[in-house]
Each structure stands twice: as structure tokens, then as C-alpha cells.
Amino acid sequence: MSVREAIWGEKRAAIEKSLEEVDPDLFRYIRDFAYEEVLARPGLDLKTRELLAITALIALGSPKELATHLEGALRVGATEGEVRETILQSALFLGFPRALAAMRLFHAVLKGRGAPHEGER
Amino acid sequence: MSVREAIWGEKRAAIEKSLEEVDPDLFRYIRDFAYEEVLARPGLDLKTRELLAITALIALGSPKELATHLEGALRVGATEGEVRETILQSALFLGFPRALAAMRLFHAVLKGRGAPHEGER
Amino acid sequence: MSVREAIWGEKRAAIEKSLEEVDPDLFRYIRDFAYEEVLARPGLDLKTRELLAITALIALGSPKELATHLEGALRVGATEGEVRETILQSALFLGFPRALAAMRLFHAVLKGRGAPHEGER
Amino acid sequence: MSVREAIWGEKRAAIEKSLEEVDPDLFRYIRDFAYEEVLARPGLDLKTRELLAITALIALGSPKELATHLEGALRVGATEGEVRETILQSALFLGFPRALAAMRLFHAVLKGRGAPHEGER
Amino acid sequence: MSVREAIWGEKRAAIEKSLEEVDPDLFRYIRDFAYEEVLARPGLDLKTRELLAITALIALGSPKELATHLEGALRVGATEGEVRETILQSALFLGFPRALAAMRLFHAVLKGRGAPHEGER
Amino acid sequence: MSVREAIWGEKRAAIEKSLEEVDPDLFRYIRDFAYEEVLARPGLDLKTRELLAITALIALGSPKELATHLEGALRVGATEGEVRETILQSALFLGFPRALAAMRLFHAVLKGRGAPHEGER
Known part of the structure; x- marks a missing residue:
């Protein structure tokens, strides 16, 4: 399960749709860097x-x-x-x-x- | 062991002396409210x-x-x-x-x- | 008159009820430490x-x-x-x-x- | 054109009316110091x-x-x-x-x- | 007595010399707007x-x-x-x-x- | 020329050495995400x-x-x-x-x- 699935739960699709609409590049950074790179770190x-x-x-x-x-x-x-x-x-x-x-x-x-x-x- | 002993360790006496010298009332609030009341809470x-x-x-x-x-x-x-x-x-x-x-x-x-x-x- | 009566006036009961509902421990700290201990200090x-x-x-x-x-x-x-x-x-x-x-x-x-x-x- | 006209555009009159109503002195400082003195600087x-x-x-x-x-x-x-x-x-x-x-x-x-x-x- | 004299006291000349050296325009705003206009207000x-x-x-x-x-x-x-x-x-x-x-x-x-x-x- | 070369100039090697020593992962994020991805964007x-x-x-x-x-x-x-x-x-x-x-x-x-x-x- 991705970090986004764990944290956003059933709201994941709605949050991602809203973020993408607001700004696709900022969405990409939040998804790929903030959530799936940094928050996904072990430790x-x-x-x-x-x-x-x-x-x-x-x-x-x-x-x-x-x-x-x-x-x-x-x-x-x-x-x-x-x-x-x-x-x-x-x-x-x-x-x-x-x-x-x-x-x-x-x-x-x-x-x-x-x-x-x-x-x- | 008090929370101050746990967090300040061997520096406890020096920190307390310095805090008391700086302001006895602020020291008292930090010791009794911040450390031994709030940080000491279970949970x-x-x-x-x-x-x-x-x-x-x-x-x-x-x-x-x-x-x-x-x-x-x-x-x-x-x-x-x-x-x-x-x-x-x-x-x-x-x-x-x-x-x-x-x-x-x-x-x-x-x-x-x-x-x-x-x-x- | 308590500091809370002086500052909150006729809203005191409503504010206290709302704070207690939100979190009884935070309410207690706000009432007993913030208002009646620190804000009540002379000086x-x-x-x-x-x-x-x-x-x-x-x-x-x-x-x-x-x-x-x-x-x-x-x-x-x-x-x-x-x-x-x-x-x-x-x-x-x-x-x-x-x-x-x-x-x-x-x-x-x-x-x-x-x-x-x-x-x- | 004043800096306020440039930045506030067609909303200028409404913004100024609202600011003046809120506090005439703060309005004056915002108009004369913030906009027409500092933001109006060349450089x-x-x-x-x-x-x-x-x-x-x-x-x-x-x-x-x-x-x-x-x-x-x-x-x-x-x-x-x-x-x-x-x-x-x-x-x-x-x-x-x-x-x-x-x-x-x-x-x-x-x-x-x-x-x-x-x-x- | 100016507000600067009251607040800066015997350090006034040294503070003003230092501010002027750092940036004459910022010094002028601090002196004329911050101190002698706003801090000097009655009320x-x-x-x-x-x-x-x-x-x-x-x-x-x-x-x-x-x-x-x-x-x-x-x-x-x-x-x-x-x-x-x-x-x-x-x-x-x-x-x-x-x-x-x-x-x-x-x-x-x-x-x-x-x-x-x-x-x- | 990389963004780091442009901004850090002749201090680049020293800054990178210091960052790497402080924390290699934070260094990598600063280099690859902050400088060479976001600050390097056109626009x-x-x-x-x-x-x-x-x-x-x-x-x-x-x-x-x-x-x-x-x-x-x-x-x-x-x-x-x-x-x-x-x-x-x-x-x-x-x-x-x-x-x-x-x-x-x-x-x-x-x-x-x-x-x-x-x-x-």
C-alpha cells in the first residue's frame, strides 16, 4: 500500500483529483517527493x-x-x-x-x- | 526518575541552576508545568x-x-x-x-x- | 473577580462549556495555568x-x-x-x-x- | 498611474473605501508609505x-x-x-x-x- | 525629546551612525516613519x-x-x-x-x- | 552550467562537501530536488x-x-x-x-x- 493510500484512505482519489486540478506540477512533487519518497522512508x-x-x-x-x-x-x-x-x-x-x-x-x-x-x- | 532527569541527564543540575538564575518564576513554570505536568503525562x-x-x-x-x-x-x-x-x-x-x-x-x-x-x- | 470573568465577561459560561467539550485537560490548563496563574500575576x-x-x-x-x-x-x-x-x-x-x-x-x-x-x- | 491603480485596478475605489472605513490612519499609512513611497521606488x-x-x-x-x-x-x-x-x-x-x-x-x-x-x- | 532619544538614550548617535552606514533609505524609514511617526503617536x-x-x-x-x-x-x-x-x-x-x-x-x-x-x- | 554552479559559484565544492558531511540524504534532496529540479525550472x-x-x-x-x-x-x-x-x-x-x-x-x-x-x- 502506498503512503498516500495509508494516510488519505478512502479520500485518496478525491484528494488527487483536486490536487491535479489545482496544479499538476505541485501535485506531482507532493505525490512523488513528499509522500512516496520522504514520508515513505524507513526509519x-x-x-x-x-x-x-x-x-x-x-x-x-x-x-x-x-x-x-x-x-x-x-x-x-x-x-x-x-x-x-x-x-x-x-x-x-x-x-x-x-x-x-x-x-x-x-x-x-x-x-x-x-x-x-x-x-x- | 523525573522527566527532567530523563531529558536533561547529567546536565540537569547545571540547567536548573542557570534557569533559576535567569528567572525563578519562569524556571518554576518550566519545571512544574512544562516538564513534570505536561511532558510527564501518560499517553x-x-x-x-x-x-x-x-x-x-x-x-x-x-x-x-x-x-x-x-x-x-x-x-x-x-x-x-x-x-x-x-x-x-x-x-x-x-x-x-x-x-x-x-x-x-x-x-x-x-x-x-x-x-x-x-x-x- | 477571576481573570476569566474580567476578560470573558458575559461570555464566560459559554466559553468554558465549549472549551471543556473540546478537551477537558486543555481547558483545565487554560483555566488554571494560563488565566488564573500567569495572567493573574500582579506586576x-x-x-x-x-x-x-x-x-x-x-x-x-x-x-x-x-x-x-x-x-x-x-x-x-x-x-x-x-x-x-x-x-x-x-x-x-x-x-x-x-x-x-x-x-x-x-x-x-x-x-x-x-x-x-x-x-x- | 499610481502604484495603487496598477496593483488594485478596477477594485481600487472599493478597496480604498473599505480600508478607510476600517481605520483611516492605517489606510493613510498603507496608501502613502507602503504603496506610494516603498512599492513606488524605482530599482x-x-x-x-x-x-x-x-x-x-x-x-x-x-x-x-x-x-x-x-x-x-x-x-x-x-x-x-x-x-x-x-x-x-x-x-x-x-x-x-x-x-x-x-x-x-x-x-x-x-x-x-x-x-x-x-x-x- | 524625540522618541529615538527616549528609547535609544545615550546609544542614539551610535545606533544612527550604524543604521545610516547599513542602508540610508532603510534608516530614513525607521527614523521618520517607524519612530517619529508611528511610535510617536499619542494614544x-x-x-x-x-x-x-x-x-x-x-x-x-x-x-x-x-x-x-x-x-x-x-x-x-x-x-x-x-x-x-x-x-x-x-x-x-x-x-x-x-x-x-x-x-x-x-x-x-x-x-x-x-x-x-x-x-x- | 548547473543551478548550483550559478548560485554557489566558487564555493560550490565547499558547500557540497559540508552538506554531504552533515547528512547525505538531505544533501541529495537539496541537490536533486531543490536546486536541479525546482530552482532549475524554466518560467x-x-x-x-x-x-x-x-x-x-x-x-x-x-x-x-x-x-x-x-x-x-x-x-x-x-x-x-x-x-x-x-x-x-x-x-x-x-x-x-x-x-x-x-x-x-x-x-x-x-x-x-x-x-x-x-x-x-
Whole structure:
């Protein structure tokens, strides 16, 4: 399974279509370099990589891309609790406003996915 | 063992003395809230927490604090290779200049610690 | 009166309910550490603290949290004119785009609160 | 033709009215200092200045102000292709999430302006 | 007394000579627009303006410019304690690493100025 | 001539040796993806690309990488005056402290290269 399949899951076709429409070259770099070259490297498991991605995106304050990787982290096996810890910890390094905005977004992502995941927290 | 002992190791006494001298209240918040309350939470192991800290500090571009957690990551069990992967991946989210500056700093940290760690990469 | 009552005013109950729903632990840290420990410290009056908060939030570019403290500044006694000066000055340090986005948000906040405050500007 | 006429084009009157309403002093600084003093300097053509503005605004992540200069770049003679290259290159320095958000915004700007500009890409 | 005299104090001539040598146009903008137009506005006292400047510079992480305004704040009447509170509070909004770096710099500034100022803390 | 030869000039061998020593994989990505794939794209001349790089690096506040591209811009044909305009303009978007730090660095770069370049300003 490609890294994109693992992280984007059932949204993969829609995301790729949208990216290609927005800019075919940027899409190609994101697909071939970002996902299938760098994120596909051995040496760190995908779950850890997605938690790192979440931290970087909290620092940037990019909500759309953050939502993608909040979902991605859950898809590659992070529990709801692990994502919450990642966001909580970011308050120390990046301040409470960034952490709060991220947690609100995660709350919305979870509600969009259905009921809170039993036993995960 | 306290989180500070785990992350700061043999430098703990020196770091605490320096922090206290700089500002006793900020020291107290860093010790009691940042380290022994938030970083000490269960739900994520310390190694993952230190890799997340490294990512946040690459985003901020704070070299002194980054050096502390590059060393801290190694102390709590991250291999040299895992730290390198964390820095490499940050290039995707935070750009190559930030990643390069962090990798140069890690190179200096490793040289300050003695020969590259056998079998870790 | 707690710092939260002073800054959040009549929205306090709604804000606390929303924060608790989003994440009870992050809520607790924001309430007990951020508001009632750090912002409650003597040594700087709450009005100055809110103007500092506005500056930090302009730097971060976090609109929702910025709106909270634009309202908060007015609640703890800053005049409309003082908030405008704070935003204007931020253009020097953080650039015109950040200052302009903040001023647009303040304009919207003021309109949501009713007519411009007589004699304050 | 003033720099504002060149960059804002047919939207000039509406932008100025909105800025003046938001804050007359900030409007005056933006008009007299930012546009007619600094951006009006000789030594760099307006097209290059607008591409630099785009890069700075990708770094800040300010969508509304970025949209203004994405349109402005096209108005002062940048081709669609040159703007795309500017955004693509920003991925190297500022990371893929910032570049992707900017490219999505440019895609929306172009759609709002009508069909893709023949022969420009 | 000009704003530059108030903030730069006895270092004014040296700072102006250095700025002029670095770039005469940038110097002119800093002198005439930043200091004598914006920072000179009524509506906020200089002490508050310097504390806001410190917060913005902690966000940027610019040590040289931060040192200038840490000294400037003391010159226009802020106590050591008020500057410490400003830095401490920034930890909430901008994270502990930024606050710690700023406090270390302030500690160095104070040592460069002689013994801690009696009765100020 | 490769993009690296154009931008790094006579320092190419030293830079590559240093990058390879710091991390061979990051070096490979910088060489093959950043320089010879993205910066080598047609559609924008190298001079414009280097001025964009300078703007992005002023935003990041990364002095070492900024120095590389301040020199690179001069190498690929930007005049001293064009680089100064790029830095001056950044004050509008990114604030005066960032612009001033960059101008100081450029001043040092120019002094390291010998006398100011006649007729370029």
C-alpha cells in the first residue's frame, strides 16, 4: 500500500483529483517527493510521522492541511488519545492559541467521523 | 526518575541552576508545568514526545532550545537515525532552510558527544 | 473577580462549556495555568496584559483567539483608541498584512458590539 | 498611474473605501508609505515586486492579503505561469502546506476571473 | 525629546551612525516613519509601546532588535519586574522556548547594565 | 552550467562537501530536488528566483541560509541595488526588525566581498 493510500484512505482519489486540478506540477512533487519518497522512508513508522506532521502544521497554523493529517494520523493507527497528547504538548512549544485552534479542529474532525471512538482515549 | 532527569541527564543540575538564575518564576513554570505536568503525562512515550519537541523547535528556529531536545531525544532512547528522519521530514512541512539549520546543529551536537553512535543509524 | 470573568465577561459560561467539550485537560490548563496563574500575576495591570496578548495573537495570525482578546481588552478597560494604537504599531514589527487583518477583525468585533463607543477614540 | 491603480485596478475605489472605513490612519499609512513611497521606488519593476509580495504573504499565511497580490501580480503583467512558479518555489523555502494553500487560493482567484488565460501558462 | 532619544538614550548617535552606514533609505524609514511617526503617536504611552514591541520581537525571535527594546523599555520607565512579566506572559501565547530565550537575553542585558536595579522588581 | 554552479559559484565544492558531511540524504534532496529540479525550472529567471528566495529567508529569519542566497543573487546577476530594494520592501510585509537584520547581514556580505560594487547601486 502506498503512503498516500495509508494516510488519505478512502479520500485518496478525491484528494488527487483536486490536487491535479489545482496544479499538476505541485501535485506531482507532493505525490512523488513528499509522500512516496520522504514520508515513505524507513526509519520512522507512519504513526510517528503523522504526529510529527501534526506538530509542524500546528506551528504553521494551516487548518486545511492540518485536518488532512489529523485524519491521517487516525488512519495509520494513532489513537484519539495520542493525537490529543500531541496537540496538548504543542501548547508548551507553540503557545496555547495554536494548541486550542488545533484541538477545536480535531474536535470537528472527530464529530465528522461519527461518535467518539470507544476505548481509544 | 523525573522527566527532567530523563531529558536533561547529567546536565540537569547545571540547567536548573542557570534557569533559576535567569528567572525563578519562569524556571518554576518550566519545571512544574512544562516538564513534570505536561511532558510527564501518560499517553505518549517520552521518545515520541522529544521527536515532537524537535519538530516544534525546528518550526520556531530556536537553536539553543533545539539543541537541548536533540540531546534529550538521544537520552530517552531515540536513535541517531530517528532524529535524522524527524529533521528530514520537517523539510516537507517547514522548508529546507529550517531542516538544514537543524541538521547542522544535530551534526554539531553529535560531534560534541563523541564518535557517531555505532549501529544506531 | 477571576481573570476569566474580567476578560470573558458575559461570555464566560459559554466559553468554558465549549472549551471543556473540546478537551477537558486543555481547558483545565487554560483555566488554571494560563488565566488564573500567569495572567493573574500582579506586576502588570490586566489592560496592559490584554494589549500584549493582542500583539502576540497578531503575530500568530489566529483570528478566533485574537477576537477573544480584542473583546477582552475592551472589557478590562482599554479604549477603542488604545486597541487601534496597539494594532497600528504592530505594522512596524509584524508587517502591514498582519496589522490590516487584525484591524479588519477589530472593526467586525466593534460592529458586533453596537455603535462605536462615543468619546473613546 | 499610481502604484495603487496598477496593483488594485478596477477594485481600487472599493478597496480604498473599505480600508478607510476600517481605520483611516492605517489606510493613510498603507496608501502613502507602503504603496506610494516603498512599492513606488524605482530599482525593481512592479512585476518583480508583486512576486516578492506573494512570497512574503505565503510565509505569513494571510489569505485575504495574498489574494489581493495574486490578482495584483496578474494586473501588473505577471503571467499565470510566473505566479505558479513563484508559488511552487515557495514549497522549498516555506514547506508544501503553505505552497499548497497558496496554489488553491490562486486556483480560486483564476476561476473568479474567468477562463484560464490563453497562452499565458 | 524625540522618541529615538527616549528609547535609544545615550546609544542614539551610535545606533544612527550604524543604521545610516547599513542602508540610508532603510534608516530614513525607521527614523521618520517607524519612530517619529508611528511610535510617536499619542494614544499609548511609550512604556506600553515598548512592552508591545518586546512581545512582537519575542514572536519574531530577533535577538538584536529585541535587546534594543528590552533596554528601551527600561529607559522609558518600565521596571525590571514589568519587563519580566511581559516575557513570562509571552510563554502562554508564543511558547516556552521563545519566552526562555527572551528571558536569557534580558538577564544578559541587565548584567551589562550593572547590578540589578534596587526596588524595581 | 548547473543551478548550483550559478548560485554557489566558487564555493560550490565547499558547500557540497559540508552538506554531504552533515547528512547525505538531505544533501541529495537539496541537490536533486531543490536546486536541479525546482530552482532549475524554466518560467522564471534565476535572478528573480534568488530575490524570491531572499524574501522567503527574511520571513524565516535564517541568517546562514539567507547569506547564501544574498551572495547567490549577486552571482546570478542581481545588482546590489536590486537586493537592497528586495530587503527594503520586505519591511512592509514582514516588519522592520526582519528587514533590518537582513540589511545588516547584506552589509556584512558586501564587506566580505570587497569594496561596494561601482555603478551597481
